Each structure stands twice: as structure tokens, then as C-alpha cells.
Amino acid sequence: MGSEQICIGCVILYTGQGKFHDSTRDTLDFVVKQSKDTIYNLNNVLDILATSKGIGVDQFSLPSSMKNNIDRVDEMISRAAKSLDFETQNNEKDIKDVLNSVRLALIIVAAVMLLLALLGFLLSIFGLQVLVYILVVLGWILVTATFTLCAIFLTLHNVMGDTCVAMDEWVQNPMAHTALDDILPCIDNATAQETLFQTKDVTFQLVDMVNKIIKNVANIDPPPFPGVLNYNQSGPLVPVLCNPLNADKTDRKCHVGELDVSNAAQVWKAYVCQVSAKDICTNVGRLTPTMYDQMSAAANVSSGLSHYGPFLAGLMDCSFVRVTFVRVHKDHCPKLTKYSKWVYIGLAMVSAAVMLSLVLWVLYARERRHRKYTKLAVAVS
Numbered sequence: 152m153g154s155e156q157i158c159i160g161c162v163i164l165y166t167g168q169g170k171f172h173d174s175t176r177d178t179l180d181f182v183v184k185q186s187k188d189t190i191y192n193l194n195n196v197l198d199i200l201a202t203s204k205g206i207g208v209d210q211f212s213l214p215s216s217m218k219n220n221i222d223r224v225d226e227m228i229s230r231a232a233k234s235l236d237f238e239t240q241n242n243e244k245d246i247k248d249v250l251n252s253v254r255l256a257l258i259i260v261a262a263v264m265l266l267l268a269l270l271g272f273l274l275s276i277f278g279l280q281v282l283v284y285i286l287v288v289l290g291w292i293l294v295t296a297t298f299t300l301c302a303i304f305l306t307l308h309n310v311m312g313d314t315c316v317a318m319d320e321w322v323q324n325p326m327a328h329t330a331l332d333d334i335l336p337c338i339d340n341a342t343a344q345e346t347l348f349q350t351k352d353v354t355f356q357l358v359d360m361v362n363k364i365i366k367n368v369a370n371i372d373p374p375p376f377p378g379v380l381n382y383n384q385s386g387p388l389v390p391v392l393c394n395p396l397n398a399d400k401t402d403r404k405c406h407v408g409e410l411d412v413s414n415a416a417q418v419w420k421a422y423v424c425q426v427s428a429k430d431i432c433t434n435v436g437r438l439t440p441t442m443y444d445q446m447s448a449a450a451n452v453s454s455g456l457s458h459y460g461p462f463l464a465g466l467m468d469c470s471f472v473r474v475t476f477v478r479v480h481k482d483h484c485p486k487l488t489k490y491s492k493w494v495y496i497g498l499a500m501v502s503a504a505v506m507l508s509l510v511l512w513v514l515y516a517r518e519r520r521h522r523k524y525t526k527l528a529v530a531v532s
């Protein structure tokens with residue numbers, strides 16, 4: 152008696168804690184992955200910017216003031232990526248430690264309670280009253296502990312519910328700083344804004360530089376004297392790149408005949424000439440292989456930077472955090488709240504069942520002894 156209820160409670164508790172552990176781990180993995188993706192993208196942007204500093208043809212290259220700006224952004228991004236990485240790893244480790252301890256505690260509770268149920272059942276069947284009393288004292292201590300654990304889990308359940316609500320509220324009003332900053336911090340606005348501005352500036356300047364080379368060097372028929380502008384270029388004119396930005400960094404529409412940065416390298420291949428040892432074209436063509444390589448690299452960098460444009464804009468308004476929270480709220484919160492509820496209900500059931508059993512065992516053991524005495528008394532008389 153009472154033991155069945157304890158067993159049922161233990162089964163709910165055990166199943167609940169397993170599912171709770173899995174869903175918290177999934178949530179954690181998801182948030183960590185979002186953070187790692189962001190760091191990965193930030194590092195890609197860094198790589199592209201670093202490449203852009205080395206691009207240049209003869210007297211054409213990025214202005215040196217821009218190289219300093221790139222260095223500054225480089226440092227800001229590195230710092231942001233490192234701090235995001237540090238906080239993510241710290242949080243991940245802390246949360247995993249807590250989860251593992253909670254899991255262990257709950258499994259131990261379920262196991263000890265099952266053992267208690269078995270012992271209590273056996274002892275009261277055999278009427279070993281003294282042992283039953285010892286078990287009862289032990290049982291009370293355990294019940295107090297499980298009730299406390301139950302209260303903790305009820306609180307955890309409520310905190311999870313509140314956090315899920317807070318995420319939803321944060322998504323509606325993302326600029327409000329809350330405790331959620333500890334879960335997944337936004338990149339600070341200054342860094343994001345500066346990075347976005349510099350990537351746009353680099354894109355604009357690189358395309359501008361390439362177009363200047365095309366218009367002022369490659370497409371000019373060579374002057375009679377030898378020099379930078381004369382490398383015996385000839386043949387059809389090289390098409391210019393489409394600059395995706397105006398000088399004021401607003402979006403610009405491409406004109407007809409302008410090349411997209413993503414396929415420019417492919418198209419320019421047709422305009423490359425063979426060169427002598429002195430870098431002079433020996434057949435028809437307007438681009439030396441060196442020029443082609445540098446121009447392709449510039450187009451590649453611009454293409455890479457525009458690819459990361461939306462990502463960088465997302466960093467600025469913190470939408471990567473918002474996306475994460477929307478997904479957590481939608482995909483993870485229902486499970487988290489449901490299974491934390493299972494755990495505290497399991498704990499409550501086990502506690503109540505053990506309490507009930509304790510009373511029953513005492514009564515039963517006392518009655519058996521009483522019956523023994525009555526039998527003895529009847530035999531004597």
C-alpha cells in the first residue's frame with residue numbers, strides 16, 4: 152500500500168526529468184549554434200576586409216586612410232567576436248553544469264524513493280516495527296527534501312515561463328535592455344554601425360578603383376611613349392563594374408552594360424592578353440594577367456562584402472538575437488514549460504505518496520504487532 156503510488160510518481164519523475172534534460176539541452180545547443188554562426192560570419196567579414204587591404208594595381212589602390220579604418224574595424228570586430236564567444240562558452244558551461252547536477256539529483260531522488268517504497272513494503276509485511284520506525288524517520292527527512300526540490304522546480308517552471316514571455320516582449324521591443332542580454336548579448340551598436348559603414352565604404356572604393364583602372368588605363372588606346380598607360384593594350388573595350396552604392400553609400404541601380412561583381416571575373420577573362428617579360432601585351436587584349444588578378448580579387452571582395460551586408464545590418468538592429476528568441480519562444484518554450492511541469496508534478500506525487508505510505512506503514516506494523524499480542528494473550532488465557 153502506498154508503494155504503487157510511489158512507483159507511479161517515480162516513473163513520471165524519471166520520464167519528466169529525461170525529457171526536461173533533453174529539451175533544455177536542445178535549447179542550449181540551438182542558442183549556442185546561433186552565437187557560433189554569428190562569430191563565424193564576423194570572422195569571414197574580417198578575412199575579406201584583410202584581403203581588400205592588399206588589392207591594388209600600380210598607382211591604383213585603396214586610400215591609406217581607408218586602410219587605417221579597416222584596421223580599426225578589424226579590431227572592433229575581433230573584440231566583439233571574442234566577447235560573444237567568451238560569454239557564450241561561459242554561459243554554456245554554467246548552464247550545462249547546473250543541468251547535469253539537476254538531472255543527477257532527480258535520478259537519485261527517484262531511485263532512493265523506489266528503494267524506500269520497497270523497504271517499507273517488506274518491513275511492514277514482516278511487522279519489523281523498530282525498523283519501520285527508523286525508516287519512517289528517514290522517510291520524513293527525504294519527504295522534506297523532495298518537497299523542497301519540488302518547490303525549486305515549481306520556481307524554475309515559473310522562471311522559464313517568465314523568460315519565455317520576456318523573450319516575446321523583447322522581440323516586440325528589442326532595444327530594451329533586459330536580463331536576456333546575459334543569454335545572448337547583442338553586438339554593441341557602435342561596432343555594428345562602424346562595421347557596416349566601413350564595409351560599404353570598402354565596397355564603394357574598391358569598385359570605384361577598378362572602374363578607374365578600366366576607364367583611365369585599360370580602355371585608353373596606348374599613347375606612343377612607353378609607360379604605365381602604355382602596355383600595348385588593344386581590342387574591344389573592357390566593361391566596367393556595377394557599383395552597388397552611390398558615393399553617399401545609398402543603394403544604386405546598375406546601368407545597362409555594367410557587370411555584376413559576382414560574375415565580372417568570368418567576363419573579364421576574355422580581355423586578358425599574353426604578356427612579354429616586361430608586362431607588355433603581345434597579342435590583342437586590354438588586361439595583363441596581373442591586372443586581371445587584382446581586379447578579380449577586388450570584385451570578389453565586393454561580392455563577399457555585399458553578401459554579408461544583410462548579416463551586418465542584422466547585427467546592428469540585433470535581429471540575430473531576435474531571430475533566436477523567436478525560434479526559442481516558438482519551438483523550445485512549449486516543451487521546456489511542459490516538461491518542467493512534469494518534473495514538479497512527479498516530485499509532488501512522490502512526496503505525497505511517500506508521506507501517505509509512511510503513515511500506512513506505521514499503522515500496519517502496529518496492527519500486526521497488536522494482532523500478535525492478541526494471539527499471544529488468547530493462547531495464554
Ligand SMILES: *[C@@H]1O[C@H](CO)[C@@H](O)[C@H](O)[C@H]1NC(C)=O
Pocket residue numbers: 383385431432433434435436
Ligand atoms: C602589340 O599588340 C599587337 C596586337 O594588338 C601585336 O601584334 C604586337 O606584336 C604587339 N607589340 C609588341 C611590342 O608586343
Ligand SMILES: *[C@@H]1O[C@H](CO)[C@@H](O)[C@H](O)[C@H]1NC(C)=O
Pocket residue numbers: 199447448451452455
Ligand atoms: C573569393 O573570395 C572567397 C572568400 O570570400 C575566397 O574563398 C575565394 O578564394 C576568392 N576567389 C578569388 C578568385 O579570389
